Amino acid sequence: KPLVCVRHVSKQFANGTLAVRDVNLHLGAGEFISLLGPSGCGKSTLLRMIAGLGAPSTGTIEWPTTSHDASGEPDRDLGFVFQDPTLMPWATALGNVMMPLTLKGVRKSQAQERAAEMLALVGLKGFEKSYPRELSGGMRMRVSIARGLVLRPKILLMDEPFAALDEITRHRLNDDLLELWWKERFTAVFVTHSVFESVYLSKRIVVMAARPGRVMADLDVDAPYPRDD
Numbered sequence: 001k002p003l004v005c006v007r008h009v010s011k012q013f014a015n016g017t018l019a020v021r022d023v024n025l026h027l028g029a030g031e032f033i034s035l036l037g038p039s040g041c042g043k044s045t046l047l048r049m050i051a052g053l054g055a056p057s058t059g060t061i062e063w064p065t066t067s068h069d070a071s072g073e074p075d076r077d078l079g080f081v082f083q084d085p086t087l088m089p090w091a092t093a094l095g096n097v098m099m100p101l102t103l104k105g106v107r108k109s110q111a112q113e114r115a116a117e118m119l120a121l122v123g124l125k126g127f128e129k130s131y132p133r134e135l136s137g138g139m140r141m142r143v144s145i146a147r148g149l150v151l152r153p154k155i156l157l158m159d160e161p162f163a164a165l166d167e168i169t170r171h172r173l174n175d176d177l178l179e180l181w182w183k184e185r186f187t188a189v190f191v192t193h194s195v196f197e198s199v200y201l202s203k204r205i206v207v208m209a210a211r212p213g214r215v216m217a218d219l220d221v222d223a224p225y226p227r228d229d
């Protein structure tokens with residue numbers, strides 16, 4: 001059973017912009033999917049609707065395998081990573097990663113332990129006490145990914161997370177993200193406008209058109225690079 005079913009979803013903003021038009025998409029458990037398309041084609045809008053941030057104008061987004069509350073809202077078990085890491089400047093790396101746990105009421109000692117574990121997983125062991133301003137752009141993004149995964153969500157939605165980083169940092173983060181995905185087995189949805197990045201990262205690429213917010217192709221691709229898995 002798919003984790004998320006997007007059925008005939010369209011989104012028209014109040015100003016008349018038709019950002020997403022009749023998209024159909026099933027996200028399977030454990031997949032690494034890239035959502036590829038030029039700037040302005042509706043990738044973010046679609047990703048945000050999957051996250052429950054903004055409702056579709058028409059169509060439905062179903063979570064067939066999750067429980068629903070009394071009003072029919074699904075319990076969306078997801079993490080979200082934005083292009084801007086949006087860390088709290090007054091909190092340490094550890095404090096930032098702990099935040100989702102703290103909001104859930106997890107005991108402090110347990111939250112600290114789990115957050116430290118996540119920081120180690122993204123390669124930031126030893127940086128627990130560093131503040132965001134003391135970290136590089138790539139490291140801040142690592143903190144943001146650790147925060148996105150700290151509740152062990154079924155699905156991690158990423159909106160052009162590495163677009164603002166230099167090429168080398170971006171390449172390293174791509175590799176480390178893949179390794180993390182192999183280890184942690186979450187479903188990954190990765191928004192990018194880079195063909196290179198989508199092919200490098202994923203076996204399935206959903207291609208959106210420049211206009212007007214349609215899915216043009218849903219491709220299975222073989223990684224062009226030898227991987228030792």
Ligand code: ADP
Nearest residue numbers: 013015017019038039040041042043044045046
């Ligand atoms: P992408 O992520 O592919 O760059 P977006 O989903 O951000 O594309 O935007 C798709 C289209 O919707 C663009 O034309 C954008 O200007 C427009 N758009 C995005 N958000 C809003 C909004 N809140 N109000 C009106 N138009 C919007």
Ligand code: ADP
Nearest residue numbers: 163167168170171172174193194195196197200
């Ligand atoms: P954009 O559309 O963001 O400019 P491109 O796909 O055109 O992205 O890539 C820009 C440059 O960055 C290219 O030289 C490409 O080889 C390099 N690049 C993109 N993604 C990666 C990656 N994951 N690892 C290494 N280099 C990359």
